[in-house]
Structure formats: C-alpha cells, structure tokens
Amino acid sequence: TSGLMNGKRGVIMGVANNRSIAWGIAKACSEAGAEIALTWQGDALKKRVEPLAQELGAFMAGHCDVTDLATIDAVFSTLEEKWGKIDFVVHAIAFSDKDELTGRYLDTSRDNFARTMDISVYSFTAVAARAERIMNDGGSMLTLTYYGAEKVMPHYNVMGVAKAALEASVRYLAVDVGNRGIRVNAISAGPIKTLAASGIGDFRYILKWNEYNAPLKRTVSIEEVGNSALYLLSDLSSGVTGEVHHVDSGYHTVGMKAVDAPDI
Numbered sequence: 440t441s442g443l444m445n446g447k448r449g450v451i452m453g454v455a456n457n458r459s460i461a462w463g464i465a466k467a468c469s470e471a472g473a474e475i476a477l478t479w480q481g482d483a484l485k486k487r488v489e490p491l492a493q494e495l496g497a498f499m500a501g502h503c504d505v506t507d508l509a510t511i512d513a514v515f516s517t518l519e520e521k522w523g524k525i526d527f528v529v530h531a532i533a534f535s536d537k538d539e540l541t542g543r544y545l546d547t548s549r550d551n552f553a554r555t556m557d558i559s560v561y562s563f564t565a566v567a568a569r570a571e572r573i574m575n576d577g578g579s580m581l582t583l584t585y586y587g588a589e590k591v592m593p594h595y596n597v598m599g600v601a602k603a604a605l606e607a608s609v610r611y612l613a614v615d616v617g618n619r620g621i622r623v624n625a626i627s628a629g630p631i632k633t634l635a636a637s638g639i640g641d642f643r644y645i646l647k648w649n650e651y652n653a654p655l656k657r658t659v660s661i662e663e664v665g666n667s668a669l670y671l672l673s674d675l676s677s678g679v680t681g682e683v684h685h686v687d688s689g690y691h692t693v694g695m696k697a698v699d700a701p702d703i
C-alpha cells in the first residue's frame with residue numbers, strides 16, 4: 440500500500456484509544472502516505488489520543504462532541520485553515536446507554552432512543568455536510584456499522600435500529616454528493632473488543648460465536664478493518680459508493696450455526 444494515499448489529507452473521528460477501530464484506520468492511512476488529522480471527545484480522551492497522534496505525526500484537529508454542532512463546525516474551520524481542502528473523512532462514532540444494550544429492544548426509552556440516533560446517525564450527516572464544503576472532488580467519506588442493522592443480534596437493540604438508519608443515510612448521502620465524484624460508504628465490521636463494545640451485553644459470547652461460525656473461523660482485527668478502509672478511502676474504489684462493505688470474516692453470509700461448532 441506504500442504511496443497509495445500520497446498527497447491525500449483526511450480527518451479521522453472516533454479514536455478513543457489504541458483499540459479503537461478508528462485507530463486501525465488511522466494507522467493504515469498513515470502507512471499508505473496520507474496526512475491525518477484526529478479529533479477527540481473531551482479532555483480525558485485527549486490525553487489518550489495525543490500520544491497516538493504523535494506516533495503518526497497526525498494533526499490534532501480539536502475536541503468534538505457531536506451533540507454540540509458548534510464543535511463539529513470548529514473542527515472543520517480548523518481543518519480549512521490548516522489545509523484548505525481535505526480528501527477523506529472517517530466517522531467512527533456511536534453511543535447508546537449501556538443499560539439499554541441488554542434485555543429487550545421493546546424497553547428502549549424515548550430519551551435514549553433520541554440520543555442514540557443523534558450521536559450514532561445524525562452526526563454522520565452533520566459531519567458529511569461540513570466535510571463536503573472543503574472536500575476535493577473525488578473525495579471519500581466512510582462510517583462504521585454492524586450486522587445488527589440487518590438482522591436481530593442479542594442485546595444490540597436500539598443500536599441496531601440506529602445502524603439501519605445509518606446505512607440508509609449512507610445511500611442518501613451518496614446520491615447528494617455523487618455529482619462531484621465524492622463517495623460515501625460504510626464498513627460493517629465484525630465484533631471487536633473495544634471500549635464501545637464493552638457496553639454490549641454478553642459481548643464475549645458474541646465474539647466466540649463469530650469465531651466458531653464465521654467462514655474464516657476467527658474474528659477480525661482493527662488492522663484488517665483499517666486495510667479495507669484504505670481501499671474505500673483511496674482511488675482504488677473510485678467506482679464504489681453507497682455501499683455497505685462487510686469486514687467480518689464472512690459471518691454475514693452464514694445462515695446457521697456450524698454443525699461442528701463447539702458449545703460456548
């Protein structure tokens with residue numbers, strides 16, 4: 440991949456620590472020659488993100504809490520001042536109340552439904568609108584989704600409903616910006632042990648289930664998601680938009696538990 444992203448600049452939103460999917464994507468883009476900017480959510484995470492940014496020589500573009508639109512505006516103004524134009528944006532942001540990522544979807548509260556949709560769905564649209572204004576023609580936007588958008592997964596609940604809406608947003612946004620050659624895609628990642636995932640009930644069981652039943656008989660790493668993101672963010676995928684690309688060891692293709700899968 441060396442040189443694939445030479446001359447390209449982009450912002451990656453959603454690095455919390457070195458286990459974040461966004462970090463896997465940042466590493467892959469940087470190794471391929473891209474100049475990277477990172478955002479962080481609040482002072483506590485800034486301390487974690489700063490050394491990671493240094494590792495890649497990445498630009499610290501600012502605090503961003505997507506519930507406060509002014510912070511998204513500020514990040515994109517900073518990027519415009521620093522670089523003028525950008526070539527790609529990665530949105531790896533989601534949130535729901537942990538108490539509702541267990542048990543029944545039926546019990547979702549109105550407040551948490553609204554907050555989950557705001558942070559996990561609307562934020563991508565808000566980011567895309569601001570990114571478009573400073574994006575070069577032929578740029579690329581990417582978000583992260585999960586199979587719980589397509590099929591019912593235990594405990595994923597309101598987040599599954601949010602991811603379904605996020606995937607629909609990808610298609611609408613792809614049409615809105617397509618006339619400038621800008622592309623909008625999502626990666627549907629298999630389960631990975633991250634900070635956000637630790638809020639999901641029985642997550643270890645879900646990891647094991649995927650390990651036993653996915654065609655590749657294992658889960659995926661943030662580096663693998665990063666490499667697939669590199670394809671979607673680079674000109675290699677210049678004909679691909681509105682797509683939800685699964686990076687899940689093939690799990691989404693399987694219709695039934697493997698007959699030789701051990702009990703968990």
Ligand code: NAD
Nearest residue numbers: 453454455459460480504505532533583630631633634635
């Ligand atoms: P993570 O905890 O490392 O990253 C989640 C990020 O969301 C954090 O950086 C956090 O700061 C950010 N965030 C949450 N609320 C925010 C807000 N209000 N404003 C700004 N940022 C906010 O976990 P991750 O698993 O790397 O998650 C990244 C994305 O990947 C999410 O969209 C998640 O749903 C998705 N995803 C994760 C998995 C998995 O199994 N880990 C699988 C498929 C998709």
